[in-house]
């Protein structure tokens with residue numbers, strides 16, 4: 447067979463085959479599969495839970511951040527370091543937004559790069575008091591879109607997870623929201639956040655008043671936004687709302703709620719934006735919109751506003767069964 451004949455056969459058959467495979471390659475890179483990363487995230491969350499369970503039972507050194515109710519412990523910091531160093535060792539090019547790294551002065555910037563958004567202990571006040579709801583929250587975003595979310599409710603040993611487009615699970619059991627459409631039949635969840643200024647307190651209490659007046663069946667607060675929102679994904683509650691949480695509190699559970707068939711919107715009724723610090727997660731759009739109509743927001747800086755998160759002088763404060771010892775040490779104040 448001459449070279450020319452070979453060439454004509456190649457151009458008829460080989461080129462379409464090459465085109466087909468390059469199309470598949472292009473499509474695969476558009477729909478990158480982050481399952482391996484998610485499984486690794488679950489693996490390290492299980493290891494971090496052991497650290498939290500051990501520390502849960504013993505005396506803790508507690509420090510203050512933005513307010514007398516915004517607590518942090520050495521375990522929060524240790525667990526965040528542990529998670530980030532484990533991820534860096536496996537995925538050296540990935541980026542991070544971690545609650546305690548930001549508190550320590552790191553910039554909060556969400557780029558298009560693969561980014562792990564970490565709350566090492568969601569529910570630190572619960573952790574300090576041994577109120578048994580504390581969670582590890584890990585979201586993973588690419589092109590600013592959350593690809594998977596992991597919320598590990600450590601004491602209950604409930605591991606919630608969701609991957610975009612693939613459903614939500616708790617300990618491998620598929621989740622579904624209640625689907626409730628009638629606000630008067632809803633059990634709501636919210637949080638009493640760490641804000642203690644007059645405007646935030648007045649808005650928060652008047653929002654509770656307005657919702658109870660509708661009336662709704664009840665309003666609960668578990669002490670961890672991540673678990674609160676996961677309760678919507680199980681159908682155990684019908685809607686969650688809050689103003690003032692950060693991206694690390696809600697990014698993972700927002701995907702878990704959506705993947706369980708719920709809706710997640712801004713408290714002003716617009717599209718959810720994990721940096722805006724306003725969220726309604728609900729069993730149905732009609733319930734979400736009714737809550738948006740009833741509540742008011744107080745102004746709070748976006749998470750990605752460069753003026754947000756100024757490094758706070760932390761206060762060391764050591765607690766042991768209510769006997770608090772204040773001392774200043776190296777720029778920290780301990781409880």
Ligand SMILES: O=P(O)(O)OC(CO)CO
Pocket residue numbers: 517545565567568569570571637638639640669670671672691695
């Ligand atoms: O304990 P953390 O991480 O500060 O989070 C709180 C936010 O107030 C509960 O979700």
Ligand SMILES: [Mg+2]
Pocket residue numbers: 565567568569694695
């Ligand atoms: Mg938190």
Ligand SMILES: [Mg+2]
Pocket residue numbers: 522545565566567568569570
């Ligand atoms: Mg936290």
